[in-house]
Amino acid sequence: MLDTALSLNDLRFLMLGAGWTLLITAISVTAGTLLGVLFGVARAQTPVWVSLPIGFVLDIFRSVPLLIQLVLFNSFIPILGLRATPFSVSCLVLALYTSAYCSEIVRGGVAAVPQTTRRAARSLGMTWGQDMVEIVFPLALRVMFPSWIGLTLGVMKDTALVAWIGVIELLKSSQILITRMPSEPLFILGIAGLIYFLISFPISRLGARLERKWREND
């Protein structure tokens, strides 16, 4: 098995792809989470005439397949006269997509904090913002966290789709290697899979650890 045509250079090429996968994931999850918190709070706490339109737009991002969104954005941004690399289009689309899912998670988390607990906070003279920061977010976090970890891992795998618009991330780079070495597809895909796993594993472990820590206090 170790008797392979794969060179150190090829491995480096794969690692470079993995680097892009990680970078796109990190950027889109970070931006998507920030936006998602904003949209989620807006959906949970604003009157219907604000929250309904926001919800509608986010529903579009959640229901149209990611691949279609990527291709559409990639084609339309130049038409609008804007310049964007496939990499930035990928980050933009994935961030919006993440924010759409994240907003639902946040909305659910905020709604899960009992009104009575929030009343207790307000009755002590805390402002709406203080209640949000000191009470609602810390409590909602416990509800949201497992779903958020799931979302992050999902987005990480979904980054494979950005290959379609020309970003050479982990999956695409393994495909390129396979075209060059048609005899080794399983070995190469195996390595790619292992890399995906090595990225995911610490994230899910960290999630499990935090959850356990929080449960101890309840």
Next chain:
Amino acid sequence: MIEIENVRKSFGQLEVLKGVSLAVDRGEVVSVIGGSGSGKSTLLMCINGLEPIDSGRILVDGVEVHARSTDLNKLRRKIGIVFQQWNAFPHLTVLENTTLALRKVLGKSRAEADAIAIKQLEHVGLQDKLKVFPGKLSGGQQQRMAIARALAMSPSYMLFDEVTSALDPQLVGEVLDTMRLLADEGMTMIVVTHEMGFAREVSNRVAFFKDGLIHEIGTPKQIFEQPQRPETAEFLGSVL
């Protein structure tokens, strides 16, 4: 002084307060008794502006609670309120629960806040539980913590909304004792309660609440021994 003047309030079609008037003087303890669903909790939440009202007005030390110009967050500092349940912030220790508003609302330093909080927690007998999370406390301890947390803000008024109703019978006494102590110290209190013994012994006046109205108000002696209204007599007959 708390002055409630002809307050009306509806939730949608349902009129919950139908013209309630009540004045509570400094140092007075007024118990509010009555069946469930009669609007007692709603009234308390109107007093500190957690609920808006439709008409009438409520004055706290002469400040109109529901006036547009009133800074509710500031007003609430002088009105402590303890609810029936879910008062605790479950992610914070007993000490942190008690210091949070001291630090965030009153801007006290951590050391100052700790000192005030510890004093109040000692007062309600929770000095051994400072580092404990509320989930590990009994219901009675949680309610005492909620009382200490409210008292830490040095309020002029305390409102209690059936604070013992969700407790196991053997835990009721410790919470009532804490409230009794507070009354003895001269705190102005409005106490919504099902504990007729408490209402009778501790209050200066007792108000009987039914269908969004105070039907009768008087000294405990008057209300419990010579109720003037048939509804009052009927209610007392059903609970005593």
